[in-house]
Every structure is written in structure tokens, then in C-alpha cells.
Amino acid sequence: MNSRPSPLQLAHPTQQLAIVAHDGRKPDLRLWVDRHGQRLANVAIVATSTTATVVRAALSEQGAAADRIEAVQSGPFGGDQQIGARIADGHITALIFLVDPLVARPHEADVQALLRIAQLAEIPTATNIATAELIAQSLAWEPQEHQAEPSCSADSNPAFQPQLRRVERGERRQRSRAHA
Secondary structure (H helix, E strand, O other), rough: OOOOOOOOOOOOOOOOOOOOOOOOHHHHHHHHHHHHHHOOOOOEEEEEEEHHHHEEEEHHHOOOOOOOOOEEEEHOOOOHHHHHHHOOOOEEEEEEEEEEOOOOOOOOHHHHHHHHHHHHHHOEEEHHHHHHHHHHHHOOOOHHHOOOOOOOOOOOHHHHHHHHHHHHHHHHHHHHHHHH
């Protein structure tokens, strides 16, 4: 059984939301952060360097503290791999990765590796604004000093019902194999 927390539970201080945006998508990211700044203000965020700058600026303009945003290297200089390692270690709960599909990237292998590890870890992953909106709507995070129980779970969020059904099917298969 996977010991990973339920999707979008960030009650533990080492859990983070990872945000990456290619240069052509940073204006879209800025608008997304402007819309969801209040929700993001209390979330630990890790982002690649220039993406972190965009997120910090947007949150600061809304009067939110931007001290919960950690910057790693730029994507082409290992930032994608740094975030991928954190996903593999179980420290990232969701990934917003706004990819610009119209621009060739010299570090495309790193981009694909990051998306692959997110898929293997089965964390919610957004590669466009529409999916990022779904993740943002699922954010029910409150400041940790006020949060007794995480208020978002796969049970209460219809967006995660397919994942829940996959887990249930897997458990049924394990039980049927045990009885065979």
C-alpha cells in the first residue's frame, strides 16, 4: 500500500506544492497566482528559480508573505531534477508544471523525467491552466497552526474519485489473489 498522503494534504511541514513554468507560460502562471494567492499564501512552495520570482512577486503584491517559497535551480540547470528527487522522496504533494508545447527545449529529457516521476508517484499534476485550476479548487489548506485535520481528501473531492477507484480495484485484486 502506498504510504503517500492523500492528494493535496499539506499538514506535514515537509509537504510542498511544486511549481514550474516555462518562460512562455509565466504570464499565465502570474494570472493563476493572482487568482489563488489567498490559498497559496499558507502553502509551502518549491519552484524553479525564475518561477519562484514570479510567484513571490504576485504574492507580495497581494500582501501575502512569500517566505514559504523555496527556489531551486533553473530547470535547464538541474531544477527539474531537484524537484523530481523531492517527488521521489515523498515531499511533493502536487505539481503545477506549465509547459510551453510550442518551444523546443534543450533539456526536454529533464522535463519528461519530471513528468514521469510525478506520474509514477501518482501525485496530482497540472501541465496547463485548466488542470491547475482544478488543483487550486482542491486546495483547502489553512495555516498549520489552525489546521487540526487536513480538510481535503480523495473521499470529498470528485476530481480524485478516479484515483480512489483505482486504489479500490487494486485492493480488490489483492484480496482475490489472496483467496485463490
